[in-house]
Amino acid sequence: MTWDITEIQKWDWKKHPFGGTIKDPGNSRKFKTGGWRAFRPVRDENKCTQCLICYVFCPDSAIKTKDDKIIEIDYSFCKGCGICAQECPLDAIRMCDETKEQS
Amino acid sequence: MNSLIKTAALVGTDAVAEAMRQINPDVVAAYPITPQTAIVETFSQMVADGLVKTQMIAVESEHSAMSATIGAASSGIRAMTCTSSQGLALMWELLYIASGLRLPIVMPNVNRSLSAPINIHCDHGDSMGARDSGWIQLFSENAQEAYDNTIQAIRIAEHPDIQLPVMVLMDGFIISHSIDRLDLQDDTSVQKFIGSRNPAYSLLDSQNPTSVGTFDSLYGYFFEFKRQQEEGMINALNVIQEVGNEFGTLFGRSYGLFETVGMEDAEYAVIATGSAAGTIRMEVEHLRSSGVPIGMIKLRSFRPFPAKQLAELLSGLKAVAVFDRSDTFAGHMGGPIFIELRSSLYDLEKKPLTINYVYGLGGRDLSEKLVKKAAGELMETAQNGFVRQTVNYLGLRE
Numbered sequence: 001m002t003w004d005i006t007e008i009q010k011w012d013w014k015k016h017p018f019g020g021t022i023k024d025p026g027n028s029r030k031f032k033t034g035g036w037r038a039f040r041p042v043r044d045e046n047k048c049t050q051c052l053i054c055y056v057f058c059p060d061s062a063i064k065t066k067d068d069k070i071i072e073i074d075y076s077f078c079k080g081c082g083i084c085a086q087e088c089p090l091d092a093i094r095m096c097d098e099t100k101e102q103s
Numbered sequence: 104m105n106s107l108i109k110t111a112a113l114v115g116t117d118a119v120a121e122a123m124r125q126i127n128p129d130v131v132a133a134y135p136i137t138p139q140t141a142i143v144e145t146f147s148q149m150v151a152d153g154l155v156k157t158q159m160i161a162v163e164s165e166h167s168a169m170s171a172t173i174g175a176a177s178s179g180i181r182a183m184t185c186t187s188s189q190g191l192a193l194m195w196e197l198l199y200i201a202s203g204l205r206l207p208i209v210m211p212n213v214n215r216s217l218s219a220p221i222n223i224h225c226d227h228g229d230s231m232g233a234r235d236s237g238w239i240q241l242f243s244e245n246a247q248e249a250y251d252n253t254i255q256a257i258r259i260a261e262h263p264d265i266q267l268p269v270m271v272l273m274d275g276f277i278i279s280h281s282i283d284r285l286d287l288q289d290d291t292s293v294q295k296f297i298g299s300r301n302p303a304y305s306l307l308d309s310q311n312p313t314s315v316g317t318f319d320s321l322y323g324y325f326f327e328f329k330r331q332q333e334e335g336m337i338n339a340l341n342v343i344q345e346v347g348n349e350f351g352t353l354f355g356r357s358y359g360l361f362e363t364v365g366m367e368d369a370e371y372a373v374i375a376t377g378s379a380a381g382t383i384r385m386e387v388e389h390l391r392s393s394g395v396p397i398g399m400i401k402l403r404s405f406r407p408f409p410a411k412q413l414a415e416l417l418s419g420l421k422a423v424a425v426f427d428r429s430d431t432f433a434g435h436m437g438g439p440i441f442i443e444l445r446s447s448l449y450d451l452e453k454k455p456l457t458i459n460y461v462y463g464l465g466g467r468d469l470s471e472k473l474v475k476k477a478a479g480e481l482m483e484t485a486q487n488g489f490v491r492q493t494v495n496y497l498g499l500r501e
């Protein structure tokens with residue numbers, strides 16, 4: 001785990017490992033995917049029973065918990081896929097259009 | 104020379120299978136297609152007889168053959184496959200993945216025309232279509248060269264400055280199914296020559312895990328990776344020559360980017376590749392013996408294209424005739440070798456006149472008579488100082 005890619009945007013073409021191989025797997029934390037989002041999941045804390053179904057289903061591990069309770073949806077990784085809203089048994093998550101509503 | 108030589112009479116496909124036996128690849132994944140089938144047929148018999156340690160994967164298509172080969176090569180081992188024509192076409196998207204992932208896969212391709220109409224015989228339309236896929240492409244003139252190229256291809260592909268896949272090309276039926284006399288080196292010398300693969304990364308190295316086949320988007324480094332691939336091709340120009348020289352020192356048959364006949368004093372020249380070089384060489388040597396200042400270049404490496412080296416050789420010549428066993432269908436631009444050679448000559452101050460002969464499509468024979476006709480027109484062009492017709496179809500019913 002010594003591969004330092006903090007300056008990767010400044011690397012010239014010769015510096016990259018051949019073929020797009022990633023020498024240090026598990027670095028997806030450094031790859032923020034929140035910018036892909038068109039719809040933002042907003043959780044209604046009054047409806048939510050903390051069943052954690054959304055947490056299990058989120059493909060980006062963007063739903064953060066602490067002591068078995070949801071503390072936040074991390075918008076720097078949430079791609080807005082809407083799976084959490086679809087799976088929530090109580091419809092406690094609403095998908096808001098990023099271009100229209102500010103939550 | 105310290106390598107033992109065994110002289111044999113083999114068809115081209117068996118010569119390649121013999122090279123593969125000596126290479127002893129870890130994995131071969133392949134699917135039958137005429138005229139390549141005989142390579143894998145012979146090789147799978149060798150696997151069944153325990154002559155190699157290769158794991159043979161019988162797949163359901165060429166798409167799967169290349170996919171399995173890519174997966175195997177990613178684990179850091181030696182993986183090979185073979186194909187022809189429609190099979191190569193079915194591998195298309197994987198060809199780019201193999202080169203993009205920088206996997207040193209070696210694949211003999213027995214050149215055969217592409218449908219339609221269906222035709223199982225030789226032309227170079229299949230591999231020429233893959234000329235921008237990032238694969239090194241080496242042509243062979245006969246079974247000896249197909250054998251030698253397959254062995255050298257391992258070294259070229261795996262060279263740390265290259266790390267690119269290599270296609271070893273040989274003409275369908277003319278080379279693949281004709282019995283030819285050739286010299287085979289002993290197993291130990293071949294093994295020593297190719298050495299072992301030393302990959303930078305391996306998918307199976309659990310101590311140093313890597314991710315292969317990663318996603319790269321708009322803000323990523325795709326452009327940088329493609330530039331690296333081109334650098335590998337540029338480096339291949341030297342490495343192909345180095346490996347060819349070393350092969351010559353050890354085994355007595357030297358190779359380069361191309362071979363020349365009489366170019367020292369030639370006033371005009373013919374460029375060809377593949378099995379046609381044999382027929383053309385005979386005519387060129389015949390003409391030279393009667394004092395005609397004609398020369399010949401047999402192109403071995405089409406990818407990378409030795410543009411600079413060819414331009415140096417052709418500077419100051421009066422005329423050049425390029426033989427292409429495929430067409431580009433670009434609207435009278437001529438065949439691929441012609442287009443690239445003309446581009447290579449552009450910066451020369453003293454450019455030769457250029458003529459193109461598209462010949463042999465769908466396996467049509469290139470007879471001595473046709474070569475004589477083209478050579479006559481080349482001489483006439485050189486004497487007249489102008490080109491009557493740039494793109495010509497040699498052997499076409501007109």
Ligand code: SF4
Pocket residue numbers: 041057058059060061062063073077078079080081082083084085
């Ligand atoms: S929208 Fe998709 S990515 Fe975002 S929190 Fe919900 S499940 Fe996860």
Ligand code: SF4
Pocket residue numbers: 043047048049050051052053054055070087088089090091092093
């Ligand atoms: S699935 Fe719905 S109810 Fe369950 S934790 Fe998530 S938001 Fe709350």
